[in-house]
Amino acid sequence: MSPMEKHLKVSAIKDGTVLDHIPANQLFKVIDILGLSKITNQITFGTNLDSKLLGKKAIIKIADKFFEDNDINRIALIAPQAKINIIHDFQVVEKKVLSVPSTIKGIAKCMNPACITNHQDVETSFATISDSPELKLLCKYCEKVTDEKNLKIISNN
Amino acid sequence: MSKHLISIHDFSKEEILKVLSLASKFEERKSDPIFSDKVVASLFFEPSTRTRLSFETAANRLGARIIGFSDAVNTSVTKGETLKDTIKMVSNYADLIIIRHPLEGSARYASEVSSVPVINAGDGANQHPSQTLLDLYSILKTQGRLDNLNINIVGDLKYGRTVHSLMQAMSHFKPHFRFTAPKELRMPEEYKEQLKINGIPFDESERLEDGIENMDIVYMTRVQRERFTDAIEYERVKNVYSLKNEMLDFAKPNMKILHPLPRINEIHQDVDNSNHAYYFEQAGNGVYTRMAIIKMLLDKIDI
Numbered sequence: 065m066s067p068m069e070k071h072l073k074v075s076a077i078k079d080g081t082v083l084d085h086i087p088a089n090q091l092f093k094v095i096d097i098l099g100l101s102k103i104t105n106q107i108t109f110g111t112n113l114d115s116k117l118l119g120k121k122a123i124i125k126i127a128d129k130f131f132e133d134n135d136i137n138r139i140a141l142i143a144p145q146a147k148i149n150i151i152h153d154f155q156v157v158e159k160k161v162l163s164v165p166s167t168i169k170g171i172a173k174c175m176n177p178a179c180i181t182n183h184q185d186v187e188t189s190f191a192t193i194s195d196s197p198e199l200k201l202l203c204k205y206c207e208k209v210t211d212e213k214n215l216k217i218i219s220n221n
Numbered sequence: 222m223s224k225h226l227i228s229i230h231d232f233s234k235e236e237i238l239k240v241l242s243l244a245s246k247f248e249e250r251k252s253d254p255i256f257s258d259k260v261v262a263s264l265f266f267e268p269s270t271r272t273r274l275s276f277e278t279a280a281n282r283l284g285a286r287i288i289g290f291s292d293a294v295n296t297s298v299t300k301g302e303t304l305k306d307t308i309k310m311v312s313n314y315a316d317l318i319i320i321r322h323p324l325e326g327s328a329r330y331a332s333e334v335s336s337v338p339v340i341n342a343g344d345g346a347n348q349h350p351s352q353t354l355l356d357l358y359s360i361l362k363t364q365g366r367l368d369n370l371n372i373n374i375v376g377d378l379k380y381g382r383t384v385h386s387l388m389q390a391m392s393h394f395k396p397h398f399r400f401t402a403p404k405e406l407r408m409p410e411e412y413k414e415q416l417k418i419n420g421i422p423f424d425e426s427e428r429l430e431d432g433i434e435n436m437d438i439v440y441m442t443r444v445q446r447e448r449f450t451d452a453i454e455y456e457r458v459k460n461v462y463s464l465k466n467e468m469l470d471f472a473k474p475n476m477k478i479l480h481p482l483p484r485i486n487e488i489h490q491d492v493d494n495s496n497h498a499y500y501f502e503q504a505g506n507g508v509y510t511r512m513a514i515i516k517m518l519l520d521k522i523d524i
Contacts, residue, residue, distance in 0.1 A: 178345050180326040184303050205326025206347050207228065209411070 073123075074110040080127040082149040082156075083139075088112050088120035090142045093217050095124070097138050097171055098131070105129045117145065133160070138171055140164045141199065142217055164195040172201060175214040179206035188218070225332040225339045226514055229350045229386045234393035241358050243513035244506070247282075253512070254284025256519055262315035263289030264307070265342070266298065266322040271482060271504070272342050276319050276351075279511035288315060305334045312336045317519055320344075338518035346382050352481055353386040355510040356440075359503040360391075363477045364437055367394040373432045375401040375462055376442035376487060378408040380449075383481045384442055385412060392416065398423035401432050403461045405454055406444070429462050434471045439464070439497075441480045441487050459485075466491040479503050 086094050091111045094100075100107055106127040115121035136148055140162040148160035168190045174181050181188045181203070190201035190210065199212040232240075247253060261280040265273050268291060277287050290296050298307065304327060311318055312335040320331050321342040328341030328348070343349040361367050372391065378384050378400050388398065389412075398416070400408045400423060407425065416423055426432055433439060441464060449455040463486055464478065477499040480488060484500070492498050 176325060178323075178325045180304070180324040180330050180344075183324055184305070184330075186305075186326075186330055203326065205329045206345075207230070208325070208347075 073113060074108050074125055076154055077106075077108075077125045077127045077151055078154055080105070080125065080129050080151050081131060081136075082151060083124040083126075084121070084147045084149065085115065085117060086122040086124065086139075086143045086146050087118050088122045091122035091124070093142050094122075094139050094146075097142070097217070098135065100124070100126065103129065134165060136160065137162055137165045138168070140195075141168065141171060141215065164192050164199060166192050168192065168201060171218060172210065173216040173218050174203045174206060174208065175210040175216070176203065176206045176208040179203060179208065181205055224518060225335075225341075226350055226518065227329050227332055227339065227341045228348045229353045229390050230348075232350070232390070237354065237357060237390060237393065240354055240510070240513050240517065241361055243516065244354075244358050244509040245362070247512040247516075248506075248509040252282045252284075254282075255516070256280075256316075257284035259283075259285040259316045259519060260314065261285045261287050261515070262311045262318045263287055263291075264311065264318060264320045264322075265289065265291045266293040266320070266327075268292050269321050269343060272321060272349075272352075275504070275507040276340075276342060276511050279508050279515055280319075282508065283512055283515055285316075285515070289319075304331060308335050308339075317515065340514060340518065346380065348386060349382055350386065351507070351511055351514055352383055353390050354514065355503065355507040356383075356387050356479060356481070357390055358510045359477075359479060359499060359506050360438055362506065363499060364475060367391070369395050369397075370437040371397045371399070371435055372438045372440060373399040373401055373436045374440045374442070375429055375432070375464075377406045377444045377458075378402040378442075379406040380445065381442050384408075384440070387440065388412065389415075392419055392421055396421060399432050399436070400425045401427070401429050401462070403427055403458045405458050429464065430468060433468060433476070435473070436476050437473065439476065439478045441478060441484070441500075443480075443483065443485055443487055462487050463489055464492055465489045466495055469495055469497055472497055 088111050109124040111122035112120045146162055149156045150158040170187050174188055180186055189204040193202045194200040201210045263277055273291055280287050308331045317338050318335055319340045319342050320328050323345050325345040325347040328344045332339040341348055341350055374384055444459045446455055476497050478497050480500040482500060482504055
């Protein structure tokens, strides 16, 4: 497939942010985490697009929206290979690589069934103690580690 | 140092030593009614007679009045009140809150919603920092120092919260550990990894008999039925260690046996009269240590 063909699947934006290389099965979680269902900007997305890297990928283009690093880094938990392109006047003016934030509030569920956050209405809060080769999050409350294979994302909906 | 006592991890070496030094001052005085104008809330969402009596004795010896409950059964918790609401309400009544709760992380959460200092008296299998501090106080008192001691920790090293906190707190003081446990209850890898990173030597054994001779402290623990999900595993390991007087013949004169209590049969009664037995005095030390903690938090001492 030619690059031109790929671009045509999701039309270009003049100004805004493009989130590329999202694993297709994480698209709706990314939308959730970034709160995209609650904003009024124009958003176009495509999913189940062919990707050499991911097999099937998704792409999201958000017009006139620029994220703070802290906000965009929240998706590093579920889409670490995602590429963030900042667009001005149809040109990519900046590329960002995601890094896992040092503290993570909300988003992830604590894997410890006896943790207070799984029983009462308490927002989860973790310190990132390792991000590679495996993501490890230390719960501020029960002091237990939630690792990547046990990571569950809290849905906003 | 924060104005709460939630986790032993919040304490530096210097802070630990300050609490222990204050505890020894209270031991000299026994009672010191400096807080006769204070109300202490003792909120035990699950029963723990020993811990509750120790804290309430400490508060009484400082002259404070106590309100609270020893079991959540007769409280509005059974009506579905959240922990947040209970703590918000009580922090308007009392000057200090002592909380015991079965959910892990409950004390940290309580400290975030409370307007007064909070002491964690046990949050499920997670933390019980006053126990750790009284263990350290007992070690310091019997050995005259905390540095460079040989410590054998025996029993349930997998689920034992007391054991993990003690090990982490002692790690400030260059110990040499021995871990004695059946293979089902061995020290988890993550803790051993931490010791290796900190350069603290340890060895592991399944036999108690040859882990006594060179020790300064033998720390016995009970295998707790309530921590097991598998009843068969519990039956297999519950009676695996029993310390008897005849095993102490070659112990060093300064060696002391500690146990957080209650003991079942991991220490035979014939040990009780030995000079090495220290577990009842250890429980007594809990009162002085808790007096120190309460004073520190109510005085807002920057420890």
